[in-house]
Structure formats: C-alpha cells, structure tokens
Amino acid sequence: xxxxxxxxxxxxxxxxxxxxxxxxxxxxxxxxxxxxxxxxxxxxxxxxxxxxxxxxxxxxxxxxxxxxxxxxxxxxxxxxxxxxxxxxxxxxxxxxxxxxxxxxxxxxxxxxxxxxxxxxxxxx
Numbered sequence: 228x229x230x231x232x233x234x235x236x237x238x239x240x241x242x243x244x245x246x247x248x249x250x251x252x253x254x255x256x257x258x259x260x261x262x263x264x265x266x267x268x269x270x271x272x273x274x275x276x277x278x279x280x281x282x283x284x285x286x287x288x289x290x291x292x293x294x295x296x297x298x299x300x301x302x303x304x305x306x307x308x309x310x311x312x313x314x315x316x317x318x319x320x321x322x323x324x325x326x327x328x329x330x331x332x333x334x335x336x337x338x339x340x341x342x343x344x345x346x347x348x349x350x351x
Contacts, residue, residue, distance in 0.1 A: 233283025234338075237331045244282070248275045251321040260313040264304050281342075282335065307351050311343040 238244065252271040255261045276288040318339060322332055 234331065234335055235279055235282035235284030238282065238327060238335065240284070241279070243325060243327070244278055244284075245275055247321050247325045247327065248278060250324050251317055254317040254320060255314070258313055258317060260310050261317065264306075264310065281338070305349045306346045307349045308344075308347055309351060311347055315340060315343050 235244065238247075248271045252269075252274065256265060256269070273288075273292070276291055280286050280288040319336075322336070327335070
C-alpha cells in the first residue's frame, strides 16, 4: 500500500468510485434481500459521497450531510446479518466488475466488511 495516498486515490478516484457505486446500486435495487430497504427514487449519489470520504477522499459527505453517524443513520432500516451479507455480496461482485483487485481491494474490503457488520441492528 502507498502510505500517504488515500484508498480513494489508489483505487482510481472519482471515476472508478462512481463506476463501482453505480454497478453496486444496480445490483442492490434488484436483490431480494435488499431492494425493500431502498426507496424507489433512491439515488446512489449519497453513497458515492460517503464512500469518497470513507476511503480518504475529499470530505464531501460531511460538508453536505454533517458528521458520519453511520449506525444511527441506519437505525430505521432493519439490518440483519443476512442483509449485511447480501450487501457485501453485491459489493464483492461490483468490485469484480470494475476490476478492483490486489492489496487495495483487500484494504477497502476490510473496511467495508467491518462497517457492514457494525450496521446490524436486528436478529435474523
């Protein structure tokens, strides 16, 4: 890994992250365990802003929405281990499709996996 260079930059910056988020949300909105969690008019822009900052890019999410209180912002969604696993499956497939591999993928995956499981707020 390149110390001093953000994961956001290492993965390819805005264009690569937008591609990843768009592919990911096309999967999420048709996934049987996830589609009901997102409104029909949901736009992936908010996820893009969050992931930009989450991966060390510009603080555009905080500027637009305030501090990242991720767990509390998801409390009104029933997040189970099954839905966290499904979310991660969609992200894994999306990472494959944008050819995100190697050490950068491992580091990003680790952060996403920890975060996904921290969002669980309901038993199965």
